[in-house]
Amino acid sequence: MGILSGLFRSRDKPKNSTSGSSYRFFYGQSSAGKCVTERSAMQMTAVYACVRILSEAVAGLPLHLYRYNSDGSKEKALEHPLYFLLHDEPNPEMTSFAFRETLMTHLLLWGNAYAQIIRNGKGDVVALYPLMPNRMTVNRDKSGNLYYQYNTSSDDARTMKGATVRLSPYEVLHIAGLGFDGLVGYSPIAMAKNAIGLAIAAEEYGSKFYANGASPSGVLEHPGTLKDPSKVRDSWNAAFAGSGNSHRVAVLEEGLKYTPISISPNEAQFLETRKFQIDEIARIFRVPPHMVGDLEKSSFSNIEQQSLEFVKYTLEPWIVRWEQSIFRSLLSRNEKSSYFVKFNVDGLLRGDYASRMSGYATARQNGWMSANDIRELENLDRIPTEKGGDLYLVNGNMLPLNNAGAFANINNKEEENEEILEMDEPDGK
Structure with a gap:
């Protein structure tokens, strides 16, 4: 991750870190021996499914800006410029769905989502552009004031000049997840790297079992001394290694004896391990297992209840983070007494x-x-x-x-x- 100065010089070999910026990430080598980053984690189908479910759910909900009337009632503030940005197009390059989906994905993987706020001369918000969390650093200056330092890239929209740009909180929409200091969140992927690493290791084991496993497999024993044992081994592998050669009949010569030593994946509880890791990953994101394809404990009588619980206990906390961050960053002090932002979840309930x-x-x-x-x-x-x-x-x-x-x-x-x-x-x- 480029946000930690000099720490992630190679994205393939991250190191653990408990200090540095306001971030406290624990990316790196897991107990299963697999390197876990936000990119490698997304190659796991369960992680990808959970991230996609949550990001699409938040992006697909109607998002409205409301205004209080003098009689205490509320109505949609259709004439306010911010309504169009939030509901339709935050910038000329994105729809509201794509913008919220992108930021929610960042929030789920890095624990933080950032967007640059573009304002006109009057201070009104005219555009919002996503910023990559892995290139953002949050710090305080000598006076204790927060500032955001962003490393630009050629992939960014041309709204900033320079390789490193310093932004004030007035210029950044920051949605933070669960964190240590209440200002910057930490990544669910980093916190659960051991569970995800085990899932990656189990998937890799299954792939290598079918790619390299010889069937039958084990030890070839010869009554005498072989001058070139590697030649015998290579010959055996050429005939029986790989899933394409499974269950072929082996013909042994010159007193060779084959002794199988491997156990089946079922005996090693391989399938059970993979299944349990799917539940573990679903637990990380608090997504009901039936939503990622695990219907073992689901039925017609409880799926609807699980779906309602998904809205209340999974989506609602994220939605509140969105609403309060938008309210804090995009509305002026005078507008905060008359306007508010609300996601409409009635359709899901x-x-x-x-x-x-x-x-x-x-x-x-x-x-x-x-x-x-x-x-x-x-x-x-x-x-x-x-x-x-x-x-x-x-x-x-x-x-x-x-x-x-x-x-x-x-x-x-x-x-x-x-x-x-x-x-x-x-x-x-």
Whole structure:
């Protein structure tokens, strides 16, 4: 990683580090003997699947800028320039989906996501460009103020000049994951390098088993002394090594004896190890196993509940980090009292059709949703107001407790008034 000055001169041979910048990463050699970096980790299908699931989930959620009205209600701030940047295009080169997907991937792999904030002369945000976390350093100056130092590359957008650029917090949108100091997050990949390294080692073992394993395999014994044992071995490997030569019949000559010494992958619990590491990686990212293809403990009765828990316990913390970082960095001090940013997760929490209709019916009958409120959630056209689309209805048999019997009292008074009128009327009229 280029963010640690001189530490990651070779991306293939990173070293452990517990000091330096505000980062405390532990990349490098794992206990399984495999080097784990964010790039090698992404070659694991389970890591790739978890990162893709979370990044696409955050990128696919509707993101809106809202404004508070004087009566306490809220509405989308469509006229605000920031609404278009967050909802549609953060810069001329990216869609909102691609921008958020990229930053969320950085957040999951490096524990931090950065974007350069481009402002006009008035201080308004006009563009957001992603910055690579492995080239960013976060430090404090002599006065204790934070600053960001970024090593530019030819792959970057031409928004900065110089090989190394110093940026202020005013110019950087920084979304930090779980960290030691509350300012800079540490990488989930680095913290779980041993689990990921074991998964890499198990996958490599399986690949080499089929690429190099001889079947049958073991020790060739000769009753005498061989002048050139390597020639016999090479001849044996040429005939039986590799998956293409599996199960061929071996013909032994000159008193050769073959003694198998290897054990099958099942006996070595190879498959179980690989499966357990998938669960381990899913646990790192808090992704339900069924979402990465492991359906062993899933059923029709619990998958929906697991999906709801995924939204509440996995997505929501990340979403809150996004919302609060955007609120802190992109809104001015005056705007913070009137505007706020919100991801809409209602689409992920709606459940199946029957459950949604039952919920809508309850909300409609109890007067806290109108027909248009429901139709908007279902992506249906609104009913005109003059036709009752915005009416809030309530069941007639539902009254506040202190009004209990009010209807009966009204009827009794009306009957008493009618009797008085009849008594006052002249006879025959």
